[in-house]
Amino acid sequence: MKKRFESLDLTILIAVYGLLFIGLMALYSTSLSLVQSGTGSNFFMSQLRWIAIGSIVMLIAAFLPNRMYFDYAYLAYIFALALLLMVLKWGTTGYGATRWLNIAGFGFQPSEIAKIATLLAVGRFLSEERSSINRPRTFIIASAIILAPFLLVARQPDLGTGLVFIVIALPIFFWAGLRPNNLLLIIAPVLALFASFNIYLFVLYLAILLACLLYMRAGIVSGVLYFAFNIGVGFLTPRLWGQLKDYQQQRIITFWNPEADPLGAGYQIIQSKVAIGSGGLFGKGFLQGSQTQLRFLPEQHSDFIFAVIGEEFGFLGVVAGLVLFTVFLMRTVHLASIFRSRFNSAITIGIAVMIGFQMFVNIGMTIGFFPVTGLPLPFISYGGTALLTNMVLVGMILNFHRNKFEY
Template sequence: MASWTRLLKIDWLLLSLVTALLSFGLIAVYSATHTGEGDFSSHFSKQMSAALLGLLLMLLTARVPFRFLSGLSWIAYALSILLLILVDLFGVRGFGAERWLALGPIKIQPSEFAKISTVMAVAQYLSQRGSDIKKWKSVAIAGAILFVPFALVIKQPDLGTALVFIAVSIPMLIWAGASWFFMFVLLSPAITMLISFKLVLFVLWISLILLLTIFSTRRTWLVVAMLLLHIGVGSVTPMAWNKLHPYQQKRITTFLNPEQDPRGSGYQIIQSQVAIGSGGFWGKGFMNGTQSQLKFLPAQHTDFIFSVVAEEWGLFGVTLALILFFGLILYLLDLATDVRSSFSSFALIGLTSILIFHVFINIAMTIGFAPVTGLPLPFFSYGRSFLISIMLMMGLVMNFSANQFEL
């Protein structure tokens, strides 16, 4: 038994978790897009075919020779940067379809592909001989690898997906052994930008930075550099803000606080909360969600699919789904600890981070804990390109699992 399993390179535990999540997601898509005419909705059949294709892709990816895979990282990275640039060029000329690239009948979303290949490239770099996370140069290179796709995606503009690149970097740096102080230096400018509009807070924050820096390092130049950096960022941000047009400002404030925009996101969140809250502990039952069946919920088959789950399956279904997700994440972290190759280890951490970020932001959004960003929920949200990219990630994971003893 064990021998042909090894030969097929199938990780049964991983496959079961993925299949369970996929099935749960398909049921939700069916319910959310069901038209009441008896037959399968076209959404469901499309999603179903994507799921099957995805499973096949996952099993095939697992069989790719490991050496070949790690060697592929840079090529895949370069290719996805190229695709992102193409999308940018076509986006200007084409009719607004900036996130999509049409290859004949197939439409692909390069940003999905870019997430994966960027993680692979960073993993490849961090596992190289000679890269040392304690050295600024290595950090700068890893940062640059992440920054290029980040900037291209934010230009699309797809802020939600762009943030994935930031989110991925933190666990990967921790995994590489970056110091706490270093993480602080890296993340604090973002807080400075947010805080710079309130002078009192800003002064307090700068003093805190100063204290922390002085306690953490004896090098005077570093203290001065930190201070200058933060005062610079803090004074430029409000100036840049005032340079923006009012409608641009509105877009950003709406992003940060959707309740301000009752036309769009605010309405979505109200409806989502009503759907979830009315589900109760056991839920209203499959295809019985009044909110979702009456289509009160906008984007209920894509971004707000989890509201449908929560309404129809209740807290019970929510807990089940969260346990499945958490189980998958723990298993991936275990794998990342166990694999011998440090490339695999880093890549696993990166892929896991993508998963965690998507799951957390999307679900938090449905209950009103996070802004409406348009980040879909893995295995659940309708959307073929996204589902396929998630299955490709799982295929890579399975590959690392099958080759966990290789160096």
């Protein structure tokens, strides 16, 4: 038995439990005033329960036979898609979106389960003998595996979580051997999308693209077609913008200039920045943050929980959190690179990207680098389903690490 636990990767465990501990401190701080005034639930206590459950789930995931993941990957994927369809039909609605599914009184977000299942499916497909990501066929199928849950999640609508699916695609493809040239061709239209908001920028972008195509010695027909495709993206973007929901547009507009609407959509970001900025180097002290305790800081148990850390523990606390995240991510990349199994390796890099992306977007949002997307901070934000999902992912890394020599 002792030997069994020694097989678990200690760096990953320390980083994860360090982050969970920081999260618990922050949740205790945000719950205090709510519990004392009797106007809110005790996030700290219920998160503590979730961590206990999550730890058990993590251990189960770590000690399952390694092959099970590979064998049940597609089944899990189909099951997850079915759940996502069920949400659209029978889901519980809140804040203008249908995200929750209630089964036997137990509410959860299928989009979280879909994250695991999609990783498994795309990992398995890419590690199949006949797959080669640089072939169009493989690329299209792999993309379809990721796009299906994205579309269903985006329909809820939950664009933030949906983006997580999209974001893992290219890194996994790249990890699986996608050539830099092809990567550029895929990324280029995305750049066209952003460049299209300014005509001069767009012209400059097209010039650079042309140069790249010439450098890569692209074929005449495919080169011209591809170039035309990029122009098309540039023209379509403003039209797509009109398709976005008002609140989504508002979030993006506010992102560029939060001070324009200090009491509306920008309020959250301003309050978050004030909370973090006023924390200074050492912070105001545990339970001493006026922004947090006086509830100026919105959504402080979920979206803006990192601002609580910033206010009460200061720059030092923030750096501690960032270091723990970075250690976790670096270690995960390292493990991905030593796993012999392509399946294990691809999934592990996917996990790193998934958690790294959510971390970056969420923390970046608290200091005003990103619009408010509603993405929770892994291991720290309050929320049962998200925590269980992340613990399962950690358990999978631990599992793959235990079986790192297997093919």
